[in-house]
Amino acid sequence: MARKIRKTTVITGADITSAGQSRSIDLFPSDHVVRIRTLNDVFSLSEYLHRFHRDRPLVLMTIPKRMQRPVVDPDRIRAEFDVDVAVLDPGWLNREFSGRIGENRSAFNGATRIYPSDSRWLDGDPDLAKLLINSRKFDRKEYGRMLRNLIREQLASEQRAQSAQTSTTRTDQPTATDDDPAANAASDASTTSISTPAVAPTAGADDRHPVWNGSPHDEADGLVHIVSEGDIEEFAAWLMSDRRMPTVVATRRSHPNPKTCAVDTTDLAGRLNGYASVVEVENPNACQALETLLPPGTHVYGGALRLYPASRNWVDRPILLRGPYTAYTEKEGFAKLPRIVDDAIGMFARQYALSGAPSQSDIAITVTVIGVCAGRGIAEYQGVPISIALPEEVQELPADRVLAKGQQVQGTYNPTLRMLAGLTVRDGRQAIADYRDGQTVLGRVDKVRKDYCRVSLYPGVPVTVRIEDAYGSRFDDDDMRTMIGEHAVIPMRIVRRGTNDTDWTISFQDLDMDHIEPAPALIEGGPSWLQPEDLQPVEETSAAQSVVLIDKDTDIRSLIPESADSDSADMIMTLATQIRDLQDRSDALTRSKARLSRQRKNDKRKMNDLRLRIAHLSGQYHTMRKDGHGVRLFADDAERMRCEADRFDAWIREAWALGLSVDDKRRMPLPAVWHYTEGFFDTLANTPVDRNLVVQAAVDVLIGRAASLKSYQLHRLKVSEHKGAPYRKGPNGERVWRLYLTNDTSAARRMHYYDGDNGLITFTFVGLHDDKFSD
Numbered sequence: 001m002a003r004k005i006r007k008t009t010v011i012t013g014a015d016i017t018s019a020g021q022s023r024s025i026d027l028f029p030s031d032h033v034v035r036i037r038t039l040n041d042v043f044s045l046s047e048y049l050h051r052f053h054r055d056r057p058l059v060l061m062t063i064p065k066r067m068q069r070p071v072v073d074p075d076r077i078r079a080e081f082d083v084d085v086a087v088l089d090p091g092w093l094n095r096e097f098s099g100r101i102g103e104n105r106s107a108f109n110g111a112t113r114i115y116p117s118d119s120r121w122l123d124g125d126p127d128l129a130k131l132l133i134n135s136r137k138f139d140r141k142e143y144g145r146m147l148r149n150l151i152r153e154q155l156a157s158e159q160r161a162q163s164a165q166t167s168t169t170r171t172d173q174p175t176a177t178d179d180d181p182a183a184n185a186a187s188d189a190s191t192t193s194i195s196t197p198a199v200a201p202t203a204g205a206d207d208r209h210p211v212w213n214g215s216p217h218d219e220a221d222g223l224v225h226i227v228s229e230g231d232i233e234e235f236a237a238w239l240m241s242d243r244r245m246p247t248v249v250a251t252r253r254s255h256p257n258p259k260t261c262a263v264d265t266t267d268l269a270g271r272l273n274g275y276a277s278v279v280e281v282e283n284p285n286a287c288q289a290l291e292t293l294l295p296p297g298t299h300v301y302g303g304a305l306r307l308y309p310a311s312r313n314w315v316d317r318p319i320l321l322r323g324p325y326t327a328y329t330e331k332e333g334f335a336k337l338p339r340i341v342d343d344a345i346g347m348f349a350r351q352y353a354l355s356g357a358p359s360q361s362d363i364a365i366t367v368t369v370i371g372v373c374a375g376r377g378i379a380e381y382q383g384v385p386i387s388i389a390l391p392e393e394v395q396e397l398p399a400d401r402v403l404a405k406g407q408q409v410q411g412t413y414n415p416t417l418r419m420l421a422g423l424t425v426r427d428g429r430q431a432i433a434d435y436r437d438g439q440t441v442l443g444r445v446d447k448v449r450k451d452y453c454r455v456s457l458y459p460g461v462p463v464t465v466r467i468e469d470a471y472g473s474r475f476d477d478d479d480m481r482t483m484i485g486e487h488a489v490i491p492m493r494i495v496r497r498g499t500n501d502t503d504w505t506i507s508f509q510d511l512d513m514d515h516i517e518p519a520p521a522l523i524e525g526g527p528s529w530l531q532p533e534d535l536q537p538v539e540e541t542s543a544a545q546s547v548v549l550i551d552k553d554t555d556i557r558s559l560i561p562e563s564a565d566s567d568s569a570d571m572i573m574t575l576a577t578q579i580r581d582l583q584d585r586s587d588a589l590t591r592s593k594a595r596l597s598r599q600r601k602n603d604k605r606k607m608n609d610l611r612l613r614i615a616h617l618s619g620q621y622h623t624m625r626k627d628g629h630g631v632r633l634f635a636d637d638a639e640r641m642r643c644e645a646d647r648f649d650a651w652i653r654e655a656w657a658l659g660l661s662v663d664d665k666r667r668m669p670l671p672a673v674w675h676y677t678e679g680f681f682d683t684l685a686n687t688p689v690d691r692n693l694v695v696q697a698a699v700d701v702l703i704g705r706a707a708s709l710k711s712y713q714l715h716r717l718k719v720s721e722h723k724g725a726p727y728r729k730g731p732n733g734e735r736v737w738r739l740y741l742t743n744d745t746s747a748a749r750r751m752h753y754y755d756g757d758n759g760l761i762t763f764t765f766v767g768l769h770d771d772k773f774s775d
Contacts, residue, residue, distance in 0.1 A: 029055055029084050033074045036088045039096060043331050045086055046100040054117045057154050058084040062094065064110030064134055071110050071134055072144040081151050083114075110134030112147055114154050130154065220245040222273030224265045229286040235279070236293035242422070243310045246276040246347045248340065251287050253303035253328075262303050262333035263325070268340060276307070276344040300324050302708055305336075307343055309392065316427070317393055317460060322347065326708045366410045367420060372399040379420065381413065389421040394459060394522055397529065404527040423523055428461035431520035437494055440512045442519050442530040445488045450479050455492065455506070458520060459529070463504040469495070470508045482598040489534040491516060502721050621684045621691040644681050649674075651695045652702070659699065668703035675762040684766040689749045693741050694766055697751055701739070702761055712739040717752065730754040734762065741766070 027034050027041065028048040036045055049058065059077060061070040070087060078085040088094055090109070098106035105121065107113040114130045115121065121128035130150050134143065227235045239247060248268065250261045261280060269278035281287050287301040298318045300306035307322035314320040322343045327333035367379040369388065376399060377388030388409060394402050403409070412422040435441060435457070443455035446462055453470075454462045467480045470492075484490065491511050498504035519530040559576055560569045624633050624640050624647075634640035656670050684694060700706040706714050717736040718725040728736040734754035741749040752765040 028058070028086075031078075033078050034084070034086045036086055036093060036097070039093070040331055042093055042097050042100070043334055045088075046097065047334055049101060049115055051119070053119070054084075056083055057117050057151070057158070058086060058115045059112060059151065060107055060115065061085065061087050061112045062107045062110055063087070063090050065090065067110070070112070071140055072112070072147055077147070077151070080148070081155065083151060083155070105129060107131060114150055116154060117158060220272060220274050220277050222270050223278070224250075224269045225277065225279045226282055227279055227286060228282045229289060232281075232286050232289045233293060236290055239308060240294070240312055240315050242312050243277075246310050246344055247308045248272065248276055248278045248305055248344060249300055249308060250278065250280045250305045251301050251303055252281065252283065261305070262327035262330055263305055263337055263340070264330075264333065268337060271337075271341045272344050275348045303327065304708070305340060307340065307347060309347055311392060311422070313392060313425075319460065320392060324710070326710050328705065328708050362412045362414050364410065365413045365420070366408055369403050369405055369407045369409060371405055372403050375399050377403040377409070377420075379409075381420075384418065386413070386418045386420055388423070389419055391423050391425050391523075393425050394529075397459075397522075400527065401529050401531070402522050402526060404525075407523070407525045409523060409525075425459075425522050426520070426524065428458040431458050431522075432461060434520075435494060435497065435517065437496055439517045440491055440493050440515065441517045442489060442532070442534070443492055443506075444530060445484055445486050445490060448481050448484055448486050450481060453480055453484060455490070459522070462501055463498065463506065464502045465492070465504075465506040465508075469505050472507070472509055479602045482601050489530055491535065500721055500723055620688060621681070621694070623681050623685045641676075641678065641681075645676050648676065648681075648695070648698075651691075652698050655692075655695050655699050656703070659696070660703075668705060670699075670702055671759070671761070673760070674702060675760065677762060677764045680763050680765065687749060687766050687768065689741060689766065693749070694751060697739060697741055698763060701737075701753060701763075706739055714739045730756070730762070730764075732756065736764075 027044045034041075034045075036042060045060075048054070059074075059081075061072070061074050061077075063070055074085045074087050077083070088097060088107070094106070094108060098108075105113075111134050112132045114132075116128055130153075132143070132147050132150060239249070250263065250265050250268075252261050265278055265280050272278060281290060281300075284301070287299070291299040291301065295315055295318065298306075298314065298321060300323065304324040304326045306324045308314060309320050311320075323340075325336045325340055327336045365381060367381050367386070367388075369377050369379055371378045376390065379386055379388055388403060388411070390397075390399060390402055409420070409423055411420045413420050441457065443457050443463075445453055446456050447454040450467075452464050452466045455465050456462045467478060470480070471478075471483075490508070491513065493507045493509070493511055495505040495507050516532060519528040521527060522529050560572050564572065624644055626632055634643070653670065656665070660668065684691070697706065697712065700709060700712070706712050715738060717728045717738045719728045730736055734756045736752060737755055738750055738752050741751055748768070750765075750767060751763070754760075754762040754764060756762070
């Protein structure tokens with residue numbers, strides 16, 4: 001008799017075609033068993049389980065070691081019960097899922113877990129998600145019986161809870177009649193009010209989002225507010241004003257779906273309810289209009305999001321912004337969501353700690369500082385002591401470096417909190433305008449690299465100090481990281497002022513320590529933000545130590561008092577000689593320790609640089625000029641150039657074919673043609689960089705994805721380092737772009753390319769960061 005084979009229907013994430021929705025919506029709920037076989041499927045399952053409420057429980061089944069299927073047939077479970085069923089493959093996918101959901105909420109090695117349809121098991125007791133462990137004392141039939149009983153108990157429990165909730169709602173809900181207009185009006189208001197987040201709208205559905213009306217009626221109300229193109233000027237003015245709460249501005253992608261943001265803004269607004277407002281810009285035209293209204297470098301576009309503080313100080317100091325957060329796919333958006341939430345809540349917490357929650361009754365006043373305490377200033381207003389919050393830009397500094405007794409400050413006073421906030425910090429360039437060549441000034445070291453360091457003359461005004469300028473000369477083994485420490489306050493001499501942060505000439509030698517120019521104040525009338533006592537103190541020798549300090553020039557006989565007898569004199573001579581020998585050894589060991597410590601740091605840096613260089617050299621590009629024996633390969637250089645271009649074209653097409661899915665290839669095709677300059681391959685061959693990095697960057701440029709990937713830091717190249725310098729252009733007027741191939745390394749690698757008006761891309765240069773330095 002032929003054996004009957006039962007056909008099993010299994011759905012995976014690869015079988016689902018995205019239609020502008022998150023993948024969890026595509027996979028769940030499902031009428032079939034869902035097999036979790038890819039990382040994308042893990043993201044979908046995790047996102048689905050994190051929902052506040054689902055329509056039905058989910059049964060997660062795992063596969064025991066050395067087996068191919070779960071202990072109980074998942075298709076029978078799905079057919080018998082109204083539940084979702086997912087089968088999780090063992091190994092790294094199981095670990096990835098456990099890392100996202102928590103090991104105490106996951107399942108392993110043949111175990112099965114039943115996740116309720118609400119989120120109490122996630123927010124509270126994980127045991128609410130019942131776990132059935134695969135034990136040897138259970139056979140398959142017993143295990144299946146126990147699992148079915150647990151599922152029945154869960155379904156019955158949820159049905160009882162739903163019945164009780166329905167009964168309570170009917171009992172407590174007043175009945176509105178046609179004769180009770182007040183009740184009817186209240187009922188209508190509950191469904192249309194902007195400030196009522198009762199219904200979670202779907203991302204991208206404008207008819208279910210509140211429309212921008214000048215400003216949110218209740219900031220951080222848990223809803224997504226849509227800004228249309230016609231309201232963009234009013235919105236920009238509101239964004240650049242002082243507000244009550246931080247604001248997340250989200251933009252929509254131009255493709256694959258022009259009406260959605262990769263991050264679920266509805267979920268984001270719900271998580272930030274009470275902490276930050278969420279505003280979504282309607283279309284790319286509105287984003288372009290917003291770019292012209294906001295200060296340079298502060299806008300957001302192309303599906304990215306950005307976090308703006310409540311205070312308008314970010315207009316003058318863009319460093320206070322967070323983001324942009326770029327996400328091209330829903331998977332990337334889901335991964336970015338926790339970081340955006342953490343940053344927004346952290347910004348709200350810092351705002352509250354520094355200045356308290358703004359109030360409608362705030363008034364502008366001027367007071368006199370009477371002292372500082374616990375990181376804040378103290379003053380009196382109408383006979384009542386009040387506290388003065390430090391501005392956000394200088395919160396890392398001690399209060400006595402910002403405020404001083406007798407200083408008059410102006411700000412916004414909150415009578416409820418008895419707190420003055422909103423103090424204005426001086427512009428950095430104006431603050432150091434009095435610095436002159438030849439002066440000795442103080443600076444704070446922010447970053448140290450082998451060849452240079454970055455020193456702040458004022459918060460937000462760093463300058464680059466090169467090692468050859470700082471010490472007058474440069475030797476092969478010199479490493480600035482062994483000479484100076486980060487965060488240290490140091491004296492330095494201005495040899496020549498610069499116009500931007502890279503063309504100053506600063507020296508650490510020939511300092512006039514008796515005439516150090518006072519550092520500027522952060523707030524008018526305040527103390528210097530850096531003071532001489534902030535310098536690294538010089539170790540002094542105590543009086544007790546000076547008695548026994550004996551060096552090689554000390555005459556030991558002078559230590560013998562006149563009243564000493566011969567035995568005492570001999571003892572003093574012996575002890576003094578021993579002390580001098582011990583001190584000499586101690587000094588030698590101290591010098592040796594310092595030298596070895598510097599050498600160790602230097603060797604460690606060299607080793608890291610060497611490892612990086614080896615990694616790059618292993619995949620470094622080699623031209624076709626000569627073979628491995630030095631024999632010339634082409635007589636015609638133009639023919640060699642064509643062959644090199646064909647080879648690089650093939651690598652690009654291979655990386656595009658292997659790196660993108662079928663749907664991504666349809667949305668992001670390669671252009672028909674692109675070019676290389678004559679010197680491109682030579683610069684690539686002369687730069688120690690893995691060619692695979694260059695090939696992948698070229699693919700991202702050609703398919704238009706480079707601008708959305710933050711790691712590239714794509715920007716146009718200028719003709720010089722001056723702030724107002726024009727942008728560099730190609731030989732035919734093309735725009736010149738630069739992107740980062742590597743980051744956070746010495747001599748980081750960069751790539752340049754031309755972008756013509758006809759969309760033609762021409763790759764021109766690969767080199768180190770300091771080559772063609774202008775940004």
